[in-house]
Amino acid sequence: xxxxxxxxxxxxxxxxxxxxxxxxxxxxxxxxxxxxxxxxxxxxxxxxxxxxxxxxxxxxxxxxxxxxxxxxxxxxxxxxxxxxxxxxxxxxxxxxxxxxxxxxxxxxxxxxxxxxxxxxxxxxxxxxxxxxxxxxxxxxxxxxxxxxxxxxxxxxxxxxxxxxxxxxxxxxxxxxxxxxxxxxxxxxxxxxxxxxxxxxxxxxxxxxxxxxxxxxxxxxxxxxxxxxxxxxxxxxxxxxxxxxxxxxxxxxxxxxxxxxxxxxxxxxxxxxxxxxxxxxxxxxxxxxxxxxxxxxxxxxxxxxxxxxxxxxxxxxxxxxxxxxxxxxxxxxxxxxxxxxx
Numbered sequence: 443x444x445x446x447x448x449x450x451x452x453x454x455x456x457x458x459x460x461x462x463x464x465x466x467x468x469x470x471x472x473x474x475x476x477x478x479x480x481x482x483x484x485x486x487x488x489x490x491x492x493x494x495x496x497x498x499x500x501x502x503x504x505x506x507x508x509x510x511x512x513x514x515x516x517x518x519x520x521x522x523x524x525x526x527x528x529x530x531x532x533x534x535x536x537x538x539x540x541x542x543x544x545x546x547x548x549x550x551x552x553x554x555x556x557x558x559x560x561x562x563x564x565x566x567x568x569x570x571x572x573x574x575x576x577x578x579x580x581x582x583x584x585x586x587x588x589x590x591x592x593x594x595x596x597x598x599x600x601x602x603x604x605x606x607x608x609x610x611x612x613x614x615x616x617x618x619x620x621x622x623x624x625x626x627x628x629x630x631x632x633x634x635x636x637x638x639x640x641x642x643x644x645x646x647x648x649x650x651x652x653x654x655x656x657x658x659x660x661x662x663x664x665x666x667x668x669x670x671x672x673x674x675x676x677x678x679x680x681x682x683x684x685x686x687x688x689x690x691x692x693x694x695x696x697x698x699x700x701x702x703x704x705x706x707x708x709x710x711x712x713x714x715x716x717x718x719x720x721x722x723x724x725x726x727x728x729x730x731x732x733x734x735x736x737x738x739x740x741x742x743x744x745x746x747x748x749x750x751x752x753x754x755x756x757x758x759x760x761x762x763x764x765x766x767x768x769x770x771x772x773x774x775x776x777x778x779x780x781x782x783x
Contacts, residue, residue, distance in 0.1 A: 467480045471584045488548055492523040494763040495714075498537025500530040503648075504668050505712060508584055508750065509553050515738035520731040532570040533622055542576040544717045548724025550581065556711040557624055559685050564775055567782040568621040574764060578720040579757035580728050582737070584750050585711045586666045588628045590682040591655055591674070598662060601683035601697055608637040610753040617643050617651040617663035621783040625651065625664040627709035628685040631774045635704045655679060666710060667693065667749035685709070692749040707770070710755055715758045725757075 462586060495513060499505045506528060508708065513524040529537030534555055541552030554577075563571045592598040607614065616633070618626040621644060633640035643660050648669040655663040662682075673679040684696045685708040711770050714732060727771040735741065736754055745752065755763075774780075 465496040472520075474686075481661045488721070488727045489520060489522050491549065492525050493520065493548065493728075494525050494550045495529055496537045496541050496550065497526055497528050497536035498530060498552065498558075499528065500670055501528050504586060504750070505555065507668075507744075507748070508712065511741050512583070512738075513736055513771040514731075515741045516731050516735035519734035520727075533562050533566070533620070535562075535570040535572055536573045538577070538715075541715060542572060542717050545717030546578075546717050546721055546724075548686075548716060548720055548728065551714055551716045551720075551728070553583075553712055555714060556713075556764055557622065557708075557768060559764050560771055561624065561627050562622040564768070564772060565627065565780065565782055569622065569782070575763060576718055576724065577715040578718050578723050579760045580716060580720070581732050581757060582711060582713045582753040582755040582763075583732070584745065585709050585753040586668070586710050586750050587693065588624045588664050588685045588710070589667050589670070589696065590629070590632075590662065590664050591652065591670050591679050592662050592679055592682055593655055593658055594680060595658075596661065596680075596736070597771055598682060599680070601699070601702055604638070604662065604682060605636055605702060607639075611639070613639040613641060614661040615641050615643050616778045617645055617654040617660035617667070618644070619651050620644050623648075624685075624708045624710050625666075627771065628706065629664045629665060631706055631708070631778065631779065632685070632699055632704060634778045635706060635774075652679070671749060690694070690749070690751060692746065692751055706774075711760070711763060713757075768776075 493570060495509055497506050497509045509526050513526050516524050529540055535558060538552055538554045538558060558572060559574050562569050569678055577651035590601065590604070590713060594615050598604050617630045620626060627649065628644065630642060643654070645654055649663050651663050652665050652670045652673065654660050656678060670679055674681055681696055683699055684690055684693055687707045688699065689696065689698060714728065733754065736752065
């Protein structure tokens, strides 16, 4: 990965409980570490049967599509099938809580998004959240950037056109996939940093938000690239910029907000996790299998086609990224007085 923000250099002492509950146990469980032998299947080698992967979103979204593509690729290195189960609800909290409550034998794991731990607890009133301390992080897998998108007929042809609105007195509306999502926070923080008068308009997901931009219901919007790429490829919408630390490997020609003078990085990482009690044997086997699966040509082609970057890092690095993102977002949330909705 070229995004230096993904490898936040946080030492183990920084894992004290802060905000999202990143306690020292996170790093002990960060790679699913539990002392002891067998996996709960009579002490035999893991796995002895299929593994259930809970996707905490409805079918058809980015998380689901990544999981299903990877699920095929992992069958050979794992030696058994991986069954994809969708448990959507409460911005990924429902499915992730089911993973946290599972047995530690490694036969029920999940695929949660980083926003559940970094943005939702800070921006959603009475949010139904999950602490990272309740999970044993196995391995990081992907990261998706947030792109600013406008209609082809919009006066905003470039990111500079948007920035030029500063102190103009013009008010714009911006669409997003819901409070507590990266698309909401990236835009809200960006417009405030840029001194732009903007009003947010929430929609029920990334797809509806992109459709609103297409229908000119809002002046501008944000999405993950896969959610808007077909309309961009057809020429109906255009991407203006990306909220990554550096130019994304999958979007090398798209300028970042940071290079325009705005120190704002917002993305969506996804990782594999089990309950905090997940056995060391299961974690070791899963890590080995996933490291082989991500080399599958079909999976690599899927990521490239959908502008998704790879993020295959150890569990402790996932925990470090989440803590770092939470802290960075909190600074801006406090600075602008953003209140939970």
